Amino acid sequence: MKVTIINGGSGAKNIIIALIKNNKYKITSIINTFDDGKSTGIIRKFFDMPGPSDIRKVHYLFLNNKNKNYKTYQKLYKYRFKNLDRRVILIKLKKFVNGEDQNLFNIKLNNKRVNNYLKKCLFVFCSYLYNSEKKKSDKFDFNNCSLMNVCYAGSYIINKKNISKTIKEFEKIFS
Numbered sequence: 001m002k003v004t005i006i007n008g009g010s011g012a013k014n015i016i017i018a019l020i021k022n023n024k025y026k027i028t029s030i031i032n033t034f035d036d037g038k039s040t041g042i043i044r045k046f047f048d049m050p051g052p053s054d055i056r057k058v059h060y061l062f063l064n065n066k067n068k069n070y071k072t073y074q075k076l077y078k079y080r081f082k083n084l085d086r087r088v089i090l091i092k093l094k095k096f097v098n099g100e101d102q103n104l105f106n107i108k109l110n111n112k113r114v115n116n117y118l119k120k121c122l123f124v125f126c127s128y129l130y131n132s133e134k135k136k137s138d139k140f141d142f143n144n145c146s147l148m149n150v151c152y153a154g155s156y157i158i159n160k161k162n163i164s165k166t167i168k169e170f171e172k173i174f175s
Helices: 013-021 038-047 053-061 070-078 086-097 112-135 147-158 163-173
Strands: 002-007 026-031
Touching: 002 013, 013 026, 013 053, 026 053, 038 053, 038 112, 038 147, 053 070, 053 147, 053 163, 070 147, 086 112, 112 147, 112 163, 147 163
Parallel strands: 002 026
Antiparallel strands: none
16 A cells, blocks of 8 residues: 655654554655754755755665664764864765775774765765855854765765755665
């Protein structure tokens, strides 16, 4: 049976979880991407994109708990930059992208496809950020920013600013 849910990221959380547990439903989630709270507002402004937070929250709900990397993916989706100096964040991102550090903020990615895709997204994110900051006087504020929102922003640029393609990429990469 097909079910369509219209929601924000966490507005239909309990309904989605209940439907997922019952394997007889094919669920489509239509997500409001106009949120501008926390890091979403900053990302929307810098990347001129729909807000990724609610998309991330719904994708988190759909992570396959039978996947051997499920716990790792949960950590990725929950990770926020808290109490980290901006310089430290950028250095850690650069080391991960360049292959100098196999862990992404102490999260070990065992799936090569996920690892490579996130490297690509983060490279594009950092490049776009650098070029944007050269043109603007303000700096991107990483405080309490979601790591995966940053990855969605990079993917959005990769997908020529097409949020539907970005969503599909993440669904494909994370199964």
